[in-house]
Amino acid sequence: MSGKTSKAIFLKAYPAGMPEPAGFEMRDIDVASPGDGEMLCRTVWMSVDPYMRGRMRPEVKSYIPPFSLDAPLEGGAVSEVIESNNPNFQPGDYLVDFAGGWKEYYLTKGERTQKVDPNLAPLSSYLGVLGMPGMTAWAGVTQILKPKEGETMFVSGAAGAVGSVVCQLGKVKGCRVIASAGSREKCEWLEKEAGVDVALNYKDYKNAGQLTKALAEAAPNGVDCYFENVGGMHLEAALNCIGFGGRMALCGMISVYNNKEAEPGPPNLTNMIGRGVMARGFIVSEYMDKAMEFAGEVAPLLAQGKVKFQESVYEGLDKAPEAFIGLFKGENFGKAVVRVGPDRA
Ligand SMILES: NC(=O)c1ccc[n+]([C@@H]2O[C@H](COP(=O)([O-])OP(=O)(O)OC[C@H]3O[C@@H](n4cnc5c(N)ncnc54)[C@H](OP(=O)(O)O)[C@@H]3O)[C@@H](O)[C@H]2O)c1
Incomplete structure (x- = not known):
């Protein structure tokens, strides 16, 4: 012993x-x-x-x-x-x-x-950033959303472990990135350090309608890629603003994790049909065979200061x-x- x-x-x-x-x-x-x-x-x-x-x-x-x-x-x-x-x-x-x-x-x-x-x-x-959350961000962006240069990406939970990496990968891929986070300090960091184009403090908005209005103003050409970390009114606003052929990576929905009763889903899911939207839920472990590819892409970005x-x-x-x-x-x-x-x- x-x-x-x-x-x-x-x-x-x-x-x-x-x-x-x-x-x-x-x-x-x-x-x-x-x-x-x-x-x-x-x-x-x-x-x-x-x-x-x-x-x-x-x-x-x-x-x-x-x-x-x-x-x-x-x-x-x-x-x-x-x-x-x-x-x-x-x-x-x-x-x-x-x-x-x-x-x-x-x-x-x-x-x-x-x-x-x-x-x-x-x-x-x-x-x-070099572990499970970073790998999750990388997998959702590169394997599901596959953003093209000039597209608009919306990221909820944007100042967190996963979201902050998603935002910066979006910028590296040449996207206009709209981030949502829950404080002014987090939004300032996202705009000044992580380089997103617009950071929305979702606590300024009382409901999905208000968040939709702010997102639509920040994304005048619509949202091409949505990285979902939060659920609830964020998902509803994203579904309102998603464009034709939009993609959604469903990574997490933290706003419902402590609910005692299941909440009804977003009332505007039908937007997915007419706009041909693809939504894909995923767990990072699905992509573990690509861990070396992740490290090969993100570690140099970290060393170069392109990911903070x-x-x-x-x-x-x-x-x-x-x-x-x-x-x-x-x-x-x-x-x-x-x-x-x-x-x-
Ligand atoms: N699919 C996978 O394999 C996988 C792997 C890792 C993580 N995830 C998911 O990814 C998401 C982010 O995980 P993380 O590790 O990066 O956590 P994190 O973002 O570092 O921390 C959680 C953040 O969620 C936000 N939040 C909490 N309650 C909220 C609410 N009711 N409405 C809006 N925002 C809320 C808070 O930020 P604010 O100040 O902005 O509110 C909090 O800081 C989670 O949903 C998690 O389950 C999935």
Whole structure:
């Protein structure tokens, strides 16, 4: 036995509606020494992501199983290998995997794991712009929307981990980009740093009609590509402004994730028929075979400053529930990450 004790966060009960900090609990767990093929890892950074809310709804069938109430939560993390019985990983290696989130130490066989280089980019960026959210943005843009130069792209949730990369890829592809985000500060960053043409603060608009008017003014030739992160009035406004042959990448609909009852869908879906619109839902894992293509395109853009990113850093594992809940209140600006331990032990 390594005799390691690790702090780990458990869900006490599945939330109804908006999750609350009291629904989470930090406990001590014992972590055994690594067996054959296993590694003992120390979590450095962990990610909180909106999809985790879906794992708190055991009654809904999904692409990923619900969280267990009897085990620590799990999620994406950047970790350091401490001990290794796996010939592919040495102590001191850093890796990204799906096991390390919500805990300090854990064992893994390295099956859903990728080594990362701490000298190439900040470790936390492997959970954001160079990680799953960046890959999601890239897949939605390049594999689904396929924007052409001069087209207009509308992006909801535009200042977040996924949306901010979508906006900047849209600009790299030569689009007019209209972004929507929930504060003046986020909109200013989108226009001044991310280079979007117009950023709309959706909190200035009370309903889909008002948002439609603002979007129509910002996109006088209509919207060719819509990257959907939010749902609700954003989807309705996008459907009002979408042009003939428009494409929609349905990535997420965070505005409904905490609903207790299903809401009726947008009343203007029929616009899709007359305008020949294509809408495609997707999960990033569908495109994992293209991960090298993503890295080959986005890492150089990052190095050249053509893609910028923001992070909201929460200090300490005990802040993870707050970081997670903050996603549904717009408290994060860019990628929300939790520093669980120092970069170097
Ligand atoms: N399909 C996939 O494989 C995949 C992968 C990753 C993420 N996603 C989805 O992509 C979306 C963005 O994820 P992310 O990781 O980049 O999160 P994020 O945008 O970094 O954080 C969530 C943001 O959503 C906005 N938001 C929360 N509640 C809202 C509401 N009721 N109405 C409008 N905006 C709201 C908030 O920003 P504001 O301040 O602007 O309100 C918040 O900061 C989510 O829907 C997520 O589920 C899908």
